[in-house]
């Protein structure tokens with residue numbers, strides 16, 4: 001089964017840190033510039049809900065969740 005895949009746009013990220021607080025296993029912040037670091041681009045099922053929530057709360061829309069193709073293509 002295909003897993004949803006995450007991507008982050010560090011050009012858009014404003015370093016608000018909401019993602020790292022919401023899903024610390026999936027996102028972190030760069031200690032140098034405070035911008036998002038993607039720890040796990042294909043989080044396991046147990047982490048997907050929080051990853052999805054993090055994408056929703058990001059104030060700059062820097063997190064994209066590419067949902068798996070239901071047909072597996």
Ligand code: SF4
Pocket residue numbers: 008012013014015016017018019020027029034035036057058059060061062063
């Ligand atoms: S919540 Fe969005 S703006 Fe804030 S650190 Fe994460 S990706 Fe960047």
